[in-house]
Amino acid sequence: MxxxxxxxxxxxxxxxxxxxxxxxxxxxxxxxxxxxALFKQQRVDHILVRHEQAATHMADGYARATGNPGVVLVTSxxxxxxxxxxxxTAYMDSIPMIVISAQVPHDVIGTDAFQExxxxxxxxxxxxxxxxxxxxxxxxxxxxxxxxxxxxxxxGPIVIDVPKDTxxxxxxxxxxYPESVSLRSYKPALKGHSGQIRKAAVAMLKAxxxxxxxxxxxxxxxxxxxxxxxxxxxxxxxxxxxxxxxSFPGDDPQFLGMLGMHGTYESNNAMHHSDLIIAVGxxxxxxxxNNPAKFCPGATIIHIDIDPATISKVIPADIPIVGPxxxxxxxxxxxxxxxxxxxxxxxxxxxxxxxxxxLWRQEHGLDHDxxxxxxxxxxxxxxxxxQAVYRETQGEAFVTSDVGQHQMFxxxxxxxxxxxxxxxxxxxxxxxxGLPAAMGVQFAMPDATVVCITGxxxxxxxxxxxxxxxxxxxxxxxxNLNNQALGMVKQWQDMxxxxxxxxxxxxxxxxxxEQLIRSFGHHSFTANTIEELDSVVEEAFSPKxxxxxxxINANVDPDEHVYPMFVRGGSLEDMVLTKGLA
Amino acid sequence: MRRLLAVLLENEAGALSRxxxxxxxxxxxxxxxxxxxxxxxxxxxxxxxxxxxxxxxxQVTKHLNRLIEVVKVNxxxxxxxxxxxxxxxxxxxxxxxxxxxIYRTCRIFRGDxxxxxxxxxxxxxxxxxxxxxxxxxxxxxxxxxEVVRTGVSGIARGDKILEL
Numbered sequence: 001m002x003x004x005x006x007x008x009x010x011x012x013x014x015x016x017x018x019x020x021x022x023x024x025x026x027x028x029x030x031x032x033x034x035x036x037a038l039f040k041q042q043r044v045d046h047i048l049v050r051h052e053q054a055a056t057h058m059a060d061g062y063a064r065a066t067g068n069p070g071v072v073l074v075t076s077x078x079x080x081x082x083x084x085x086x087x088x089t090a091y092m093d094s095i096p097m098i099v100i101s102a103q104v105p106h107d108v109i110g111t112d113a114f115q116e117x118x119x120x121x122x123x124x125x126x127x128x129x130x131x132x133x134x135x136x137x138x139x140x141x142x143x144x145x146x147x148x149x150x151x152x153x154x155x156g157p158i159v160i161d162v163p164k165d166t167x168x169x170x171x172x173x174x175x176x177y178p179e180s181v182s183l184r185s186y187k188p189a190l191k192g193h194s195g196q197i198r199k200a201a202v203a204m205l206k207a208x209x210x211x212x213x214x215x216x217x218x219x220x221x222x223x224x225x226x227x228x229x230x231x232x233x234x235x236x237x238x239x240x241x242x243x244x245x246x247s248f249p250g251d252d253p254q255f256l257g258m259l260g261m262h263g264t265y266e267s268n269n270a271m272h273h274s275d276l277i278i279a280v281g282x283x284x285x286x287x288x289x290n291n292p293a294k295f296c297p298g299a300t301i302i303h304i305d306i307d308p309a310t311i312s313k314v315i316p317a318d319i320p321i322v323g324p325x326x327x328x329x330x331x332x333x334x335x336x337x338x339x340x341x342x343x344x345x346x347x348x349x350x351x352x353x354x355x356x357x358x359l360w361r362q363e364h365g366l367d368h369d370x371x372x373x374x375x376x377x378x379x380x381x382x383x384x385x386x387q388a389v390y391r392e393t394q395g396e397a398f399v400t401s402d403v404g405q406h407q408m409f410x411x412x413x414x415x416x417x418x419x420x421x422x423x424x425x426x427x428x429x430x431x432x433x434g435l436p437a438a439m440g441v442q443f444a445m446p447d448a449t450v451v452c453i454t455g456x457x458x459x460x461x462x463x464x465x466x467x468x469x470x471x472x473x474x475x476x477x478x479x480n481l482n483n484q485a486l487g488m489v490k491q492w493q494d495m496x497x498x499x500x501x502x503x504x505x506x507x508x509x510x511x512x513x514e515q516l517i518r519s520f521g522h523h524s525f526t527a528n529t530i531e532e533l534d535s536v537v538e539e540a541f542s543p544k545x546x547x548x549x550x551x552i553n554a555n556v557d558p559d560e561h562v563y564p565m566f567v568r569g570g571s572l573e574d575m576v577l578t579k580g581l582a
Numbered sequence: 583m584r585r586l587l588a589v590l591l592e593n594e595a596g597a598l599s600r601x602x603x604x605x606x607x608x609x610x611x612x613x614x615x616x617x618x619x620x621x622x623x624x625x626x627x628x629x630x631x632x633x634x635x636x637x638x639x640x641q642v643t644k645h646l647n648r649l650i651e652v653v654k655v656n657x658x659x660x661x662x663x664x665x666x667x668x669x670x671x672x673x674x675x676x677x678x679x680x681x682x683x684i685y686r687t688c689r690i691f692r693g694d695x696x697x698x699x700x701x702x703x704x705x706x707x708x709x710x711x712x713x714x715x716x717x718x719x720x721x722x723x724x725x726x727x728e729v730v731r732t733g734v735s736g737i738a739r740g741d742k743i744l745e746l
Contacts, residue, residue, distance in 0.1 A: 120596060125607045129650040132596070149650060184746060185592055185653040309644035312637070 007136030028075025031102035056086020061440025077115030092427025128156030153188030192323030207276035216243030217281015226329035250415030294571035402458030432461030614733030
């Protein structure tokens with residue numbers, strides 16, 4: 001028997017049939033038919049946020065932690081425009097997301113109606129694709145396509161714009177959900193070219209100074225195991241981009257740390273002096289390459305990526321391989337094993353290469369315990385806070401961050417064990433991402449330890465979500481590295497603008513964080529010294545507070561800089577390592 | 583280098599705006615653009631004239647292919663091809679002698695006079711862009727009242743076709 005449903009019901013039913021169990025949203029006029037359909041069912045849980053931007057970041061965090069697309073529901077006009085920053089964030093980091101934006105009814109589109117905005121137009125450059133619903137009857141097919149496109153190939157956000165008339169509860173349509181989807185104009189690669197993979201394997205076995213450079217594509221493609229297998233088989237040094245952290249165990253000696261603008265000394269030097277770079281799921285971002293003209297002058301480049309447009313976009317690839325990281329790395333492993341019977345790895349050269357890397361690591365690596373350091377002011381150092389959290393959580397927490405110095409400290413000092421554990425806005429660099437992303441992770445993993453490492457600047461961009469955390473009893477642990485300033489901006493002003501702090505400080509206008517957090521019913525601690533830090537971190541992660549949101553306000557040295565740091569316009573080996581040498 | 587790209591696009595609302603948006607967003611240049619549905623009403627064909635070296639065109643092509651509604655992209659300038667453009671040009675005529683001269687020039691270029699007034703001719707001319715410019719130079723800037731060009735349409739020579 002065919003079911004007759006209204007457009008609003010069809011939309012929610014299609015989400016159910018797609019396996020969606022939770023959406024993040026905020027109601028409004030044009031979305032009310034859809035909200036009424038939501039009310040009448042139990043299978044899709046709706047999380048009421050306090051600002052639509054946060055809804056998108058929650059869906060994003062949810063997607064990054066699980067690999068399943070995050071779903072957002074917002075109303076037209078301001079609801080839709082508030083979602084834009086989160087859509088752009090997901091787009092830049094290739095995160096699967098479905099954003100359903102309500103729209104004014106068809107008959108008033110284009111008349112500047114109340115809460116009307118051209119969402120398709122506004123979101124066009126920051127979505128993988130978008131749809132506008134013309135009739136309720138096409139909703140199942142559009143939803144099916146949206147999920148298919150969002151999750152295949154290079155993942156990304158999809159907008160479905162839903163004019164209110166297509167959700168009218170008085171107009172009923174036959175419902176059936178398509179079982180499969182095939183689009184003549186969209187055929188993502190499912191595996192890499194075998195000839196190219198063999199070529200890559202042969203090049204790898206000839207290399208004397210190889211480096212594996214793995215990025216977010218390995219994490220999003222759930223290819224950690226395959227990456228580790230290739231690394232183990234070859235014994236090659238391996239570095240991660242900011243987005244790739246966790247895809248290889250961070251505490252493993254074979255791991256060089258992160259590369260790039262704030263990458264480790266050994267990683268950037270190894271890249272620069274390498275003769276073969278195996279890039280996988282990475283896009284040679286400007287925060288990685290520094291000056292492309294001076295990038296790794298002696299290196300042959302193998303570039304594995306699912307998106308052909310990424311290959312040779314910045315750095316020309318010698319051996320391009322288009323395909324998803326997981327099957328390509330598995331095939332590469334098999335190909336390496338086969339080729340190794342004919343040409344064994346040049347082990348003598350590789351040993352020599354490791355000796356050089358060990359020297360770099362010894363000279364300026366980040367492996368030492370930051371407790372041995374004291375700041376000029378005697379205040380807590382941000383790195384000490386990260387290390388304390390790392391120790392307390394035994395490297396097993398999901399860690400989200402905002403954007404700035406604290407993000408780099410977290411990337412440098414928290415050693416992630418596996419992919420999806422480290423969740424941050426790498427491409428767009430969205431301040432305000434950390435808290436809502438952590439909420440999305442916690443919704444997906446109710447029993448996991450979820451830590452949000454933030455700074456007071458970023459935190460205040462979405463702190464209204466403390467109210468949502470209260471409503472849903474989310475036991476997130478928020479670590480606020482409070483340096484009473486926009487730390488990264490201030491660092492650049494120190495290094496490039498002779499210390500003229502143009503609008504980067506507000507130390508006399510900060511809230512009393514303890515009171516603020518408590519007003520939402522959460523727990524709050526302050527740490528000013530290393531002793532206080534040890535005790536509050538221990539308490540925050542103790543079983544007693546397992547079910548509570550805990551906020552640690554760590555007052556840290558406001559003058560600390562993130563090092564190493566690129567010399568602008570230089571090569572990867574050109575790094576500033578301490579203050580005063582810029 | 584001048585490049586002529588042929589693009590097959592799903593004939594859907596909003597598809598064209600994605601192509602144009604891509605060029606704006608990635609700082610690529612559109613010299614001219616023609617678009618209309620093909621013999622298959624579900625497909626539109628674009629001919630897009632742009633500038634760029636091999637690397638740039640490779641990027642343009644890859645990014646075009648990334649758009650979900652783009653079915654196929656081909657660089658016509660890679661091989662032998664035919665380019666045509668249509669121009670409607672309104673020309674001010676002064677006296678009998680001038681009118682005859684304009685008419686003769688029009689015949690030489692195989693143009694058609696499609697509208698006549700006592701003081702003007704409107705001429706329809708087809709051909710590669712170079713020919714249209716040569717015609718305009720022959721008429722002389724001072725006589726040209728108005729010019730409308732369709733932009734370039736292109737097709738490969740020989741048996742080669744752009745198909746699904």
